[in-house]
Amino acid sequence: MWGWVFVLPALTYFAVFSFYPIFNAFWLSLHTKNPLSLRPPRFVGLRNYLDLLDSATFWNSWKATGLFTLGTAIPLVVLSLLLATIIVSRLNFQRFFQLAFYAPAVIPSVVAAAVWLLLLDPRGVANQWVNFVLGLSGVDHKWLANPEMVRFSTTVVYLWEKLGFFTIIFIAGLGGIPQSVKEAAHVDGAGGWQLYRYVTLPLLKPTTLLVSVMAMIFCMRTFATQYLFTQAGAPRESINVVTLSIYTTGIRDLQLGLANAMSIVLLLVMLVLSLLQFRLSGRGES
């Protein structure tokens, strides 16, 4: 009996703020409704979904999210694995590097995006440094003006923000590999690279898979950077990711039925990824 009393607040909360909204969204996605009018929602069946299939904006938003997710998640996993491997192999400064790489993650992403707007300005540090490395002078790379470059810029900002987080997860994963296994391989004559390639990496596979799925989920949820960049006048189309598109459709264009249908589609895609993550992290087992 007491169990119910303790769980009741949580249960009520999830019923009202998780389950009800999702069912309501599904119901609303089968209707049209303008939030400013008093008329009750009108049933339109699958019309909203069919409209989505016809809508160039919808397909473009998935293209933007897809390209952003792949273009960001892959470098994110590779770079964080690389950094974690190097950090773990150091005798000193392990904690210092972890903290330093994680620090950008605690900066709110809008704030970070605002700072990056200045760095990516035609007169900004990004142009200066890239030109220095490439041996150019005075070239403007149009970080915020060229549609393809804007996509790349959001990727850079996101990488910068999330690198430390995944590095730390990899460090934990590397720390979880039993020392005895490595020593045994060492005794068997495995050198540094062989040890890493044939012992460490295979044993790290669960962590790598988990990190990959998590990185993809994170990337698909991105919003603040793209929102701030478009507000600052960057070309919208190439960074009009699904979340931004849902926001614009629902709140700015007041097409709630359509926005709900878009949310349901995003939900289904994310559910598949999340189920995968559950499997990988072993959370399902108790």
Next chain:
Amino acid sequence: MAAGSLRKRRAVAGAAVVRRTPLEVVVHALGWVVLVVALVLVLAPLVFMFIASFMPSREIMRMPFSWWPSSFFLDNFWQAIKGNDGKFIFPRAILNSVMVSSCVALTTVLFSALAGYGLTKLKFRGSNIVFVLILSTLMVPFETVMIPLYVVVTGMGLQNTYAGLIVPFLLSAFGVFLMRQSLLTFPDELLDASRIDGASEVGIFFRIVLPNMLPVMAVLGVLTFEQQWGNLIWPLLVVQAPELRTMPLYVVTFMEEKSTNEGAMVAVAALSSLPMLVIFFSLSRFFLKGANVFSAGKE
């Protein structure tokens, strides 16, 4: 345990130093190069933010950027605090964010602990189903339900209120999950002993369970606070009134204002980041632990 394994790892690595081949020495040195380059790239934007906040706009946009201010120019901060219209909305926005984030962190910790305790130590018929139901909401990222939630919250008449900002985040499935996992190993003997002494269930929870759960609660609280502090999307949906804007929302509107100059903008950014950076460096172990909670689900 962590310190022990670290020491062991160091000892083994230390032994390896002796029999390093020339190739390994080169690889090790290359590792340092990669680390240092990465460090410079990661820290440069942060350093830029703090240094530029002491520069007049002209100097921020000068090419090449000089990584030290010619003089410590403080007008940016004054301009940032007072705002373009002189109405001091920025300090108000910071206060709003502190309030909303603290409320959310407190309720999340408390209700998650309650639910986690009920689900592990006071098992009832159906408690497993309840847990699975709660866990299933973990798979629903906020962005997919924001429009549905917006419909619900405006339906409750909570648009443009503090309650509207707070209410969707009173609790998190992640919190319940975290609390349940850590309570699984909580000794039953302690609870039974108090029951024999005649303590009530509520009394046991607040006097025995909560005090022993402080470290996990701190991790959850810090993570939740951080998340809310940076939350842009929800305030963007439910708040239009200037005096209810949270810090992220203010940053957007401030950037959009025509009369905002680069100096004031970067000062707003620096002032908004500072609290989280201070919390981060003083409570870093909770953050590092927090990041690992996501991966070490079974621990």
